[in-house]
Amino acid sequence: MSAVEVMRLPLTVDLSGFVALLQRLEVPYRVSEESGEQVLWVPGAQLAEQVRGLYERFPEGDPHFQLQHEAPPQAPRPGFIAQLNASRITSLVLLATLVVAVLTNLGDNFSTIRWFSFQDFQIQGDYIYFTPLAESLAAGQWWRLVSPMLIHFGILHLAMNAMWFWELGRRIEARQGGLMLLALTLGFSLVSDVAQYFTSGASLFGGLSGVLYGLLGHCWVFQRLAPCPAYRLPPGVMAMMLIWLLVCLSGLITALGFGAIANGAHVGGLVAGCATGLVGGALARLRR
Template sequence: MSAIEVLRLPLSVDLSGFIELLRRLDVPFRVSEESGEQVLWVPGPQLAEQVRGLYQRFPEGDPQFQLPGQAPHEEPRAGLLSQLKASRLTSLMLLLTLIVAGATGLGDNFSIIRWLSFQDFQIHGDYVYFASLAEMLESGQWWRLVTPMLIHFGILHLAMNAMWYWELGRRIESRQGGFMLFGLTIGFSLVSNFAQYLTSGPSLFGGLSGVLYGLLGHCWVFQRLAPCPAYRLPPGVMVMMLVWLLVCLSGLITALGFGAIANAAHVGGLVVGCATGLLGGALARARR
C-alpha cells in the first residue's frame, strides 16, 4: 500500500504531541523533511483522512482519544506502577531522597548528615566546626559537591520538594530522556550548592530546591523557544515560584521563624536552568 501525504507543515510547528498521540493509537506513520517543511505520511487514503481529521481536532495531541473502531488503549490511564516505570530516573532519584530522609531522621541524625553535607563538621556544645572544603576535595570526597540535595529538614520540606521533582522530572525525562535529567540534576545541584557556599560561607544546608528551580527555569525557557506539550506548565506556576523566591529573598520567612532559606541556591539553580533551557531550546528550534 502506497504512502499518502497527510500534512505538510513548516518546521517551526511542533508535531511532538500529535506524534505521541499517533504512537499511543498504534497508527503507522513516518515524518520526512522536504524543502524546509515537515511532511507526515500514512499508508492508505482511508487512514489519511482519519489522521487529517484527528489533527484538525487535536493538533497538540490528546491521550484520551481513540480512532473509530480501535480498542481502548490502557496506557493513558495507567496506574502508579506504570508511571514509575515510564519515569525510571525520576523515580530512582525520589527513592534515594526518601531513603536518605529516613536515614538522617529528616535532619536529626547529624552523624549521617555530616557525610552528605557540603563540608564535614563537628558539633561541640553550642558550636559547629566545619572542615575545609579544599581538604575534603583533596581527600577524594567529591560527592559532597552534590549530595546536599538529598538532605531534608522536616516532612514539609521533603514533601514539597519531592512533589515538584516528580512533576518537573517526569516532564524532562519524557521529552529529553533519563540521561539528560540525570545530567541536569547533578549540574544544577553542583551550581546551586556552590552558589550557597560562596554566599553564606561554611554552613549546613540541603534540599532539592536549587535543583527544582533549575528544572523549572529549563522547562520555562525551552518551552518559549521550542514549544512542546511536555514543557507547557500550568498557568501561573512560574509566577508563583518567582513570587515565592522574592518572598524568601526578602527575609520574611526567616523572620517569621520558619528557618533559614538557601536563597543563593535557589537563584543559582534558576539562572543555570534558564541557561540550559536557552541552549536546549535553541538547538531543538534549529533542528526543526
C-alpha cells in the same frame, strides 16, 4: 494579511479530503479555479509552507484516512507502576532522597548528615565546627559537591520538594531522556551548592529546591524557544515560584521564624536552568 498561493493542482485531483483536514485543524484557506487548475490559498507565507509540508504527508487516495483521524482512540492512563518504569531516573533520585531522609531522621541525626553535607563538621557543645571544603576534597570526598540535595529538614520540606521533582523530572525525562535529567540534576545541584556556599559561607544547608529551580528554569526557557507539550507548565506556576523566590529573598520567611532559606541555591539553580534551557531550546529549534 494577503493571501499566499500554496499550490496549483489539476482539476482532476480530489482535494476534498485535504480540505476537510484543514477544516479540522482550523486552518483558514480558500480554493479557486484559474486557467483550468485549482489553486489553494492561505493567509501568510509561513502558513503556506506548513500547509505544503502537510500536503506532502497526506495519504492521497486513502479513503479511510478521515475515519482513522477523526476520533483517535483515547489511550488509557498508565498506572503508577508504569509511570515509575517510564520515569526511572526521576524515581531513583526520589528513592535516594527518601533513603537519606530515613537515615538522617529528617535532619535530626547529625552524625549521619555530616556525610552528606557540603562541608564535614563536628558538634561540640552548642557550637558547630566545619572542616574546610578543600580538605574534604583532597581526601576524595567529591560527592559533597552534590549530595546536599538529598538532605531534608522536616516532612513538609521533603514532601514539597519530592512532589515538584516528580512533576518536573518526569517531563524532562520524557522529552530529553533519563541521562539528560540525571546530568541536569547533578549539574544544578553543583551550581546551587557552590552558589549557596559563596553566599552564606560555612553553613549547614540541603534540599532539592535549588535543583527544582534549575529544572523549572530549564523547562520555562526551553518551552519559549521550542514549544512542546511536555514542557508546557500549568498557567501561573512560573509566576508563583518567582514570587516565592522574591519573598524568600526579602527575609520575611526567616523573620517569621520558619528557618533560614538557601536563597543562594535557589538563585544559582534558576540561573543555571535558564542557561541550559536556552541552549537546549535553541538547538531543538534549529533541528526543527
